[in-house]
Amino acid sequence: MCHVVIVSKLIIPTVPCFFVQLKMSEDRFQLVVRKKKGKGTANKRPCKRQQDRCSVDRDHDDDDGGSDENLDSLIERIQNCSVELLCSPFYKNLSDNLKKTIESVKDIHDADHQKCVTMVCYGIGNFASCLIARYQLGLLLCIRQEFQIPSERIHLYDPMFSKTEIRTLNSLGCSLITVNEEGKRQAEGLTIFLMLHCGKPLYNNLLWANWKARLLQNVIIVGNSFKNMELNIPHRIMEEEASYIIKILPYVTEVPVKNNFVHDDIFNNTSIHCFPACNLEEIQRIFWDSSPEPIYEKDAEIILKKEATLETM
Ligand SMILES: C[S@@+](CC[C@H](N)C(=O)[O-])C[C@H]1O[C@@H](n2cnc3c(N)ncnc32)[C@H](O)[C@@H]1O
Numbered sequence: 008m009c010h011v012v013i014v015s016k017l018i019i020p021t022v023p024c025f026f027v028q029l030k031m032s033e034d035r036f037q038l039v040v041r042k043k044k045g046k047g048t049a050n051k052r053p054c055k056r057q058q059d060r061c062s063v064d065r066d067h068d069d070d071d072g073g074s075d076e077n078l079d080s081l082i083e084r085i086q087n088c089s090v091e092l093l094c095s096p097f098y099k100n101l102s103d104n105l106k107k108t109i110e111s112v113k114d115i116h117d118a119d120h121q122k123c124v125t126m127v128c129y130g131i132g133n134f135a136s137c138l139i140a141r142y143q144l145g146l147l148l149c150i151r152q153e154f155q156i157p158s159e160r161i162h163l164y165d166p167m168f169s170k171t172e173i174r175t176l177n178s179l180g181c182s183l184i185t186v187n188e189e190g191k192r193q194a195e196g197l198t199i200f201l202m203l204h205c206g207k208p209l210y211n212n213l214l215w216a217n218w219k220a221r222l223l224q225n226v227i228i229v230g231n232s233f234k235n236m237e238l239n240i241p242h243r244i245m246e247e248e249a250s251y252i253i254k255i256l257p258y259v260t261e262v263p264v265k266n267n268f269v270h271d272d273i274f275n276n277t278s279i280h281c282f283p284a285c286n287l288e289e290i291q292r293i294f295w296d297s298s299p300e301p302i303y304e305k306d307a308e309i310i311l312k313k314e315a316t317l318e319t320m
Pocket of ligand 1: 129131132164165166187189206308311
């Protein structure tokens with residue numbers, strides 16, 4: 008029996024995922040059914056340890072951008088991740104909850120220019136060398152397709168991206184953020200921030216940059232559970248590195264994403280966070296007014312932008 012999954016305009020028979028490949032041209036997925044051969048990359052275990060998540064050299068001096076063949080192969084591996092996700096109960100649950108979240112906040116986005124959702128992705132990691140990051144990029148492509156987000160509204164940044172990864176993202180039609188904005192992007196319209204396993208300071212900076220009811224109600228964060236941070240991280244550290252997370256906790260609506268994907272260390276500890284206007288309305292003005300820009304110690308979990316030096320000025 009062949010069931011059919013309908014995702015937006017995409018129709019996929021639920022044959023085993025390793026037999027299916029998703030080709031994409033100009034934002035459209037095209038289904039290609041292939042014979043299974045060998046093990047395939049989608050089946051390999053992702054890198055396990057946390058330090059593997061960002062263990063690649065920062066300068067990437069040896070990376071010349073990669074051959075076209077390597078690029079094609081990388082794109083194929085990313086698309087395989089997307090297909091595997093699309094077939095999964097994990098993605099169904101995540102996209103259902105994301106849809107509900109968007110529905111719950113969209114009444115504030117009825118003006119024409121705000122109809123379209125934007126997606127910003129920070130800290131996805133080195134997807135050319137790390138399977139965890141590759142699946143997360145696969146997820147971004149699934150969300151882009153399902154929520155019909157135009158390519159020019161998809162923005163990614165990770166200071167660790169190699170030249171090959173930048174070329175790949177360009178080929179996939181994603182916009183690269185060209186400066187290290189340290190997560191301080193204002194959400195002028197409804198924006199999904201995909202920030203899987205990012206350091207606390209990135210979330211903290213994002214909240215700081217949107218520290219107004221008008222802006223914060225535009226923000227949806229798919230990332231590490233704020234509740235779990237509060238439960239598991241000592242209060243002193245939260246105060247030092249994530250004071251805005253602590254302050255906003257009483258007003259956030261958090262929906263945990265069920266971690267039932269076949270690999271359990273790719274989307275673990277993930278929640279969808281939003282800040283509904285009705286929660287923010289009750290807040291007094293002084294709450295918003297006292298908002299100094301965060302400063303972090305050198306060893307905090309964020310790569311800060313390089314300060315302008317005399318030579319560069
Ligand atoms: C713990 S790793 C997570 C990588 C991947 N998402 C995962 O789950 O394995 C944190 C990531 O945040 C990135 N990062 C650090 N500072 C950043 C900044 N200022 N802007 C965007 N990403 C940043 C790092 O380069 C790294 O890839």
